Amino acid sequence: MPDTVPQTGSYMVAAYIVAAVILVGYAIVLARRARRS
Amino acid sequence: MTTGRIGRWMTVIGLLLLAVVYVRALKFTPLEASQGLAQKIFYVHVPAAWSAMLAMGLVGLASILFLFLRDERYDRFAAASAEVGTVFCLIMLMTGPLWARPVWGTWWTWDARLTLTLMLFFIFIGYQLLRGVIPESALRAQYAAVVGICGLVLLPFIHLSVYFFRTLHPQPIILKPSAPSAPPEMVTTLLMSFGVFTLLYIGFVVQRYALGTEGRVDA
Numbered sequence: 001m002p003d004t005v006p007q008t009g010s011y012m013v014a015a016y017i018v019a020a021v022i023l024v025g026y027a028i029v030l031a032r033r034a035r036r037s
Numbered sequence: 038m039t040t041g042r043i044g045r046w047m048t049v050i051g052l053l054l055l056a057v058v059y060v061r062a063l064k065f066t067p068l069e070a071s072q073g074l075a076q077k078i079f080y081v082h083v084p085a086a087w088s089a090m091l092a093m094g095l096v097g098l099a100s101i102l103f104l105f106l107r108d109e110r111y112d113r114f115a116a117a118s119a120e121v122g123t124v125f126c127l128i129m130l131m132t133g134p135l136w137a138r139p140v141w142g143t144w145w146t147w148d149a150r151l152t153l154t155l156m157l158f159f160i161f162i163g164y165q166l167l168r169g170v171i172p173e174s175a176l177r178a179q180y181a182a183v184v185g186i187c188g189l190v191l192l193p194f195i196h197l198s199v200y201f202f203r204t205l206h207p208q209p210i211i212l213k214p215s216a217p218s219a220p221p222e223m224v225t226t227l228l229m230s231f232g233v234f235t236l237l238y239i240g241f242v243v244q245r246y247a248l249g250t251e252g253r254v255d256a
Contacts, residue, residue, distance in 0.1 A: 008075035008139040015078040015132040
């Protein structure tokens with residue numbers, strides 16, 4: 001067990017943002033495609 | 038309520054539950070001491086991988102059914118599942134390196150699991166490209182079905198690659214013959230995330246399938 005916990009929070013934040021942006025973005029794309037016609 | 042609207046509501050609920058999973062992962066799930074917060078990427082990366090593989094598995098099964106039964110509903114479902122699977126595969130491929138960089142010291146390595154996963158992404162992309170370039174619908178469905186079956190065949194190799202080859206990638210935590218090798222709080226959060234990503238997959242596919250049946254996209 002290491003003495004100090006590695007400071008890797010920025011990678012986690014980036015990953016969570018990437019996942020949320022892609023999922024919300026695709027949901028918006030589908031909604032716009034449905035509304036278009 | 039139309040099918041598309043049902044899918045939209047499932048997606049909205051799924052996105053709200055994703056926020057709940059984020060909060061649970063950050064506040065109510067223990068910190069892994071050797072990796073720090075980067076370990077929590079696992080709660081997004083693994084369920085995204087599950088959804089991508091579920092999507093390709095169903096593309097393959099629908100493709101087999103289409104080739105046997107010639108029912109175009111299976112082809113439309115395969116097209117919907119492939120598009121949604123591409124989204125989850127992209128999340129998997131983007132979150133994986135964000136975990137690998139602090140833990141392995143490199144963004145990417147050409148080992149069996151990662152390379153086969155990249156091949157899965159290329160099959161998803163190839164499937165969409167193929168559908169885009171063939172104007173004749175019967176021929177398009179036939180060729181796409183063959184690509185879909187190739188994707189299905191790839192899945193067991195991806196899952197078992199960590200056993201067959203020397204690889205940096207961790208072995209399965211849940212989908213393995215023995216009990217889960219993580220504390221119960223971590224397993225609960227992971228299972229919640231699996232549920233949310235599966236709900237999002239279903240919500241997206243229902244919406245995308247409805248677009249295909251209503252002729253709003255080239256199925």
